[in-house]
Amino acid sequence: MFFKRLIVSFLARKNKKAVDAWSKKSVDNQEKIFTKLVTTLAETKYGKKIGANEKMSLFDFQKKSPINSYEDLSPYIKLISMGEKNVLWPGRPAYFAKTSGTTSGVKFIPLTTEMLKNQINSSKEALLLYAFYQKKFEAINGKMMFVQGSPILKKYGKIKTGRLSGIVANHIPFFLQSNRLPSFKTNSIENWEKKTENIINETIGCDLRLIGGIPPWVIMYFQSILKKTHKENINVVFPNLSLYVHGGVNFKPYKNTLRSLLPNVDFLELYPASEGFFAYQDDIKDDALLLLTNHGVFYEFIESNEFLKGEGQRITLKDVVLGKNYVLIISTCSGLWSYNIGDTVMFVNLNPYKIVITGRIKHYISAFGEHVISKEVETALDLCLTKFGGEVFSFTVCPNISPENGLPHHDWFIEFVKKPTNFSSFCEYLDASLRKQNIYYNDLVKNNIIKPLVVNCVKVGSFN
CATH class of the missing domain: 3.30.300 (GMP Synthetase; Chain A, domain 3)
Incomplete structure (x- = not known):
């Protein structure tokens, strides 16, 4: 156990240096990512349609590639599902991440091997930063549970598909397999009530150190645990539990409930999505999220008020200002181009670049x-x-x-x-x-x- 702690301590220090290095070069990172992306764009069906070339400038890109919604890209995604290559990105994506949309019903978001690697590495970065700052290296000695979607994947046409969390569950490093909860079998249960019951049976009495999942699911699980054990709070049930990782929904409405359930546990927020991993909380004492500028995503921003009028200039990271609501537009190494994910953000720090999520542009x-x-x-x-x-x-x-x-x-x-x-x-x-x-x-x-x-x-x- 001491050896494991030593390894985590070493990796946390190494990770901190790497994050410090890239976060100081955020604008340069974005320029390099843009260059790499447009070079690739020229090889695709979408790129050829808009007249892309390997040396396309940002001005030309913004002129030729309009803001895209899922509906705009869905014909290309249909072609990918039928097995066509080089549609939005060279070759075919490894997966489709299945997600629900407010206007489009179910969405199938392309997920390349490169983007999946960025998704996993971003989570790892956030957890190692937490370990570094809090000097807590013991999580790896106990159990870690992520309340996820089913890891059993289906197919949309010729491409494997599932919830992002379910896809990631298939890529847990071998050295963490014995630490992972719930079991693969339990995680594969679709019915939430039955799944919760099985998770409770697997976790009561175990040495749980870390838990992750969206607040409504986690609250339901905790309340079920307390009902079965008749304990005062979750820290009595799991005395070594030290960290709850959350993301995907607004946390504020759930914070008081979770604090009463977890009086002695730290909260860490991530900003992952099927489209990319955009930010994470690098300091639990600061609610702002560090924008990930070197992780396969090129960002553009449009002032929300102007966007709602059908106007607004697309600006890049170097031109953002503090205190303004921006619609987040992304181009990614999964082949999403000038894509409006629907979220709005506000910058609260420019050195390094930190954001808060302010809502949905349609909400x-x-x-x-x-x-x-x-x-x-x-x-x-x-x-x-x-x-x-x-x-x-x-x-x-x-x-x-x-x-x-x-x-x-x-x-x-x-x-x-x-x-x-x-x-x-x-x-x-x-x-x-x-x-x-x-x-x-x-x-x-x-x-x-x-x-x-x-x-x-x-x-x-x-x-x-």
Whole structure:
């Protein structure tokens, strides 16, 4: 065990030097990645269609390759599924990462061997940085569990496909196989309730050191564990558990619930997606995420307000400024070109480049001209939970344009695990917090065009 700890300590120091080196050259990294990508683009069906060449400038690329949605690239993805080569990237992708879309239903995102390597290495970087800064090298001596999609892959046409987490589960290094939970057999169960039951049976009594997974899944697992063991919190069940790794959804609504379940565990946020691994938290004391600029992704950014007007200039990393909402546009070594992933980000540091995720470009309310975005909603709720207590499992917000009585308003539907101490004050403060952030919403309420928001308490599980 001491030998394993020594190896992790060595790798953590080596990793820290590597991250320091590339994060100081982020703009140069991006220029090199762009050059490499466009050289490859010229060999593809998409590249030939837009007239790409190996020496294409950024100006020409932006002129010839428009912003693409999944719908724009889906004809090419269909050709790939039929076995055609050199469509979006030389050869064929190793996999399709299957994901759900808000407008396109199921999406099949090309995943090349190079991008898969970047996905795995990015996770490794984040974990080794955590080990380096916190001087915690013991995780490898115990069990590590990642609540994932099924590792059993199917086929879309001629290409293997599965959830990204399920694909990655097939590439766990051999020296970590004995540390991994749940078992391959349990991880392959599709029914979530049955899968949770099997995970509980496999994990109770084990020396769990690290857990990863999206918050709703992990909370359900933890609550089931406590119900079965009758323990006070998860740290009593797993005394050596020290790290929870999360990503993929907004964490703020779940933070209080998870903190009550895990009073002595660190939280580490990652920003992975089927399209690429974009950022991770390099310091658990700082909520901002380090943008990964040397990991197979070329970034462009468009100011959100301009994008929603159908306008906006595509800028690169060297031209971003602090405090502005940007739509994230990517080109990748999996063959996604000028691709709008739908996320919005804001830079909070330029040396090194750090971001916060501010929401989805299509997730906003503007039924009355208020243009309330995800970040404003989430910040307001977080402020209220901090001030009044309470725990939220999930929530949604929508406009009520034609209520039976009174003025139009925003309806908030919240699944409270634990209700705030003073509910009426909570609701008033929630509205005030939103008004403080958004001048348009404030004007509408102040001028009696709409009334203050209404909070509706709904049963946990209502959104399932």
